[in-house]
Amino acid sequence: MTIFCSHCHRPLQAEMSCLPRRGKQAPSTSKPFRSTKSASKARRDQINVELQALRSLLPISTREKERLSYLHTMALVCLRLRGAQLFPPGSAPPAGPTLGSELLSLLPGFLLVLSASGKLVYVSENVAQVLGLSMVELLAQGDSIFDILDGRVREEVRKKLLLAQEEPGREVTFVSEMRTSKAFRARHGGDRAVAVRGRFTASRCPASPSTAAFLALCTPVTWSDGDASSQDSLFQSTHTLDMTFIDITESVTYHLGYPRQELIGQSWYSLLHPEDTDLAAAQHRAL
Known part of the structure; x- marks a missing residue:
């Protein structure tokens, strides 16, 4: 039986073909798929290790360290760094951090130290007695005084801080509601009004905005509803x-x-x- 080519209709031979011969192609090799999941997990693990190392260096009790989230850890680290920038080793620290817990309990309120821009530098531990929030929980609300104040008075407070900064040593006072814990709001029906009284002082010479710290005493204000006086x-x-x-x-x-x-x-x-x-x-x- 003779086999004819479907293209030229001529008989085919075993060694011939009218179709163009194609060059021998190398077997295709597909690019291997590389997953990035393992690399991302390795980076996260490394970040977690570094955060745990930072947490271990914080000057707080072991029990408090165990309760810290990564957000709280970073907030505390930033607080300590701002304090070290304002009061470097060898300079006189602010009066607040050197006070013991027994002496703090005798104060009518808690102590507060701010940078020239209003960033929190120090909050005394007895803040929990006034606001129902620990120092760590308060930092979770924000890292500046404006984050924990009533929004209606923020601009007024900003102006008073600028005025006090222009005249170091001049005492300024303002009253505002501060954020409190959920349990406090449920018990008292809202946040707590606090009177803040303080002044700017230079942490070291020469005096400049980067070395100025606002030292203040924050006392709770308890007045009856509708008492305008x-x-x-x-x-x-x-x-x-x-x-x-x-x-x-x-x-x-x-x-x-x-x-x-x-x-x-x-x-x-x-x-x-x-x-x-x-x-x-x-x-x-x-x-």
């Missing part, structure tokens, strides 16, 4: 003849940091500086 520019008090407080307006908390109930029954002389007591007593007798 609580924010007056003065407070009024009634005394017995020996100057013991009988009554006092709620606005005393704004100016002195003491709750009204705490002052009633105490002597006015207990609030004076010891060096001024004799002069005040002489003026009292003259009346």
